[in-house]
């Protein structure tokens with residue numbers, strides 16, 4: 001290399017320094033990007049899975065001036081938190097982001113924070129995977145004169161490629177959501193050295209060690225849901241809780257065609273965490289009624305296969321699913337192509353048993369050459385067990401294979417990304433996500449003879465369930481919801497209190513809830529002009545909250561929902577349009 005550097009320039013010292021400087025530059029960028037990727041996962045297990053954003057702000061001398069990460073969907077962006085932490089050291093600094101900011105709903109908080117703080121350069125690990133977001137924030141930062149480098153696009157090197165891979169991994173669920181329209185699924189099992197997941201009697205407690213099972217609790221805490229099959233319910237009577245005392249607890253899902261399930265089961269206790277049973281359409285209606293009476297949600301499918309079930313939970317906004325089923329369902333899930341990663345805890349014990357179940361049932365493979373090879377395999381000792389994990393499907397490399405809307409328009413102006421005149425919205429990271437009650441738009445609402453600020457519409461709506469009730473516990477609920485750290489936590493408190501202690505809820509709640517919601521929406525869209533503009537831009541389209549399970553505020557799976565949230569937004573929109581046409585009329589009259 002020295003020879004090469006000599007040939008390229010007069011003084012090898014300067015050139016080597018340049019070369020080294022270039023290499024150091026890459027090494028510095030890579031280390032801060034990896035730090036941002038690590039930071040972005042800090043809330044894993046505490047909140048339900050969401051796009052992971054981390055931001056590190058480094059001074060020109062390479063010192064960390066400030067850091068931040070997105071805590072939960074609907075809370076302050078990582079970039080804004082890092083800018084707050086760095087203070088005046090932002091000026092002329094470099095900001096390292098594991099992923100392009102999700103600014104899209106006219107909500108430029110993240111980009112504005114970096115621009116207003118005087119950040120000079122931004123290094124981005126990966127572009128945003130969602131098509132309607134990809135490239136927006138990068139373009140906006142560049143339009144404000146910030147130098148923006150995207151790993152893998154502007155410069156290449158091994159050290160940067162490794163850093164970029166970290167950014168792909170921490171958002172694998174979001175990337176899979178963007179590319180395959182199913183959540184990211186991880187199959188986990190504990191297995192004896194002789195390849196069994198239970199004794200021939202079906203008994204399986206315990207194969208792996210306490211330490212390994214603690215890791216499993218962590219995996220559950222990082223998931224939207226945990227799935228088991230009917231046999232596992234009958235055999236183990238599992239709880240499938242994360243057992244970490246606080247933080248996020250995943251929904252439990254049982255897949256059962258027959259509904260030949262016990263009347264008594266731990267999973268039917270939904271006081272702390274919900275359970276959903278996915279079954280064949282029309283199965284055992286009486287048992288479905290029994291489950292509903294226990295508060296267990298039943299979802300019917302024409303074909304109860306893992307792909308149909310996963311596409312449904314994709315619609316519900318799930319990003320990460322943990323499969324803790326037995327081999328029968330695991331084989332079906334692998335064959336359906338919905339399993340992306342496998343995690344196996346191998347215990348140094350032998351159980352034997354020619355009929356003892358194995359981790360994966362029938363896949364129809366008869367030659368070893370047909371075996372599915374894992375990718376990026378990792379080995380880790382966990383107590384006495386060996387943890388082997390790897391990918392059945394690589395995390396798609398997201399160099400923009402799907403052009404953004406602007407790029408699409410440049411290619412073919414006649415392509416209208418949204419053919420139908422129905423606009424669906426649901427999770428805040430999806431298009432029109434700012435219409436969601438979980439979007440991070442604080443509102444100031446009248447409260448008694450005063451005003452109070454609420455972090456989101458959801459905070460305000462949930463708190464109002466308990467307003468005006470002469471019970472100190474109701475006042476506690478209001479305060480607990482008002483101070484909840486995220487809309488998701490506010491909803492969790494409000495819904496569980498309403499379910500467990502209905503006496504705390506105001507008696508007229510069913511009569512007033514629509515009005516309460518409307519007032520909150522009116523305040524939100526009046527407070528944020530860009531949201532009002534966005535709402536008006538949907539004129540002529542039907543707005544539907546695409547929640548497949550909330551049949552009051554949402555549209556339901558096959559449109560059977562009442563879609564009150566969509567209706568109220570359309571009502572508000574026509575009120576604004578009425579105002580603007582009235583004001584236009586006044587103007588025209590005035591002319």
Ligand SMILES: NC(=O)C1=CN([C@@H]2O[C@H](COP(=O)(O)OP(=O)(O)OC[C@H]3O[C@@H](n4cnc5c(N)ncnc54)[C@H](OP(=O)(O)O)[C@@H]3O)[C@@H](O)[C@H]2O)C=CC1
Pocket residue numbers: 188189190191196197198201202203204207228229230231232233235236255256257258259260304305306324325326327328329330332357361
């Ligand atoms: N060591 C470990 O990590 C684990 C061990 N186990 C053990 O494994 C054993 C259970 O394994 P296994 O018998 O394979 O049971 P599964 O957990 O795989 O459940 C199979 C059942 O799932 C339901 N099902 C729904 N849809 C499908 C589908 N598309 N394809 C296949 N099944 C579907 C059916 O329920 P239905 O019959 O109700 O219609 C089927 O009988 C138990 O002994 C348990 O202790 C289980 C999980 C993890």
Ligand SMILES: Nc1c(N[C@@H]2O[C@H](COP(=O)(O)O)[C@@H](O)[C@H]2O)[nH]c(=O)[nH]c1=O
Pocket residue numbers: 189190204205206207208212213216228232236237238239240241324325345
């Ligand atoms: N036997 C076995 C596992 N079994 C899995 O854990 C479930 C029980 O979890 P819980 O209800 O939370 O206690 C059980 O139904 C099956 O899915 N898991 C493991 O990590 N190691 C083990 O040895």
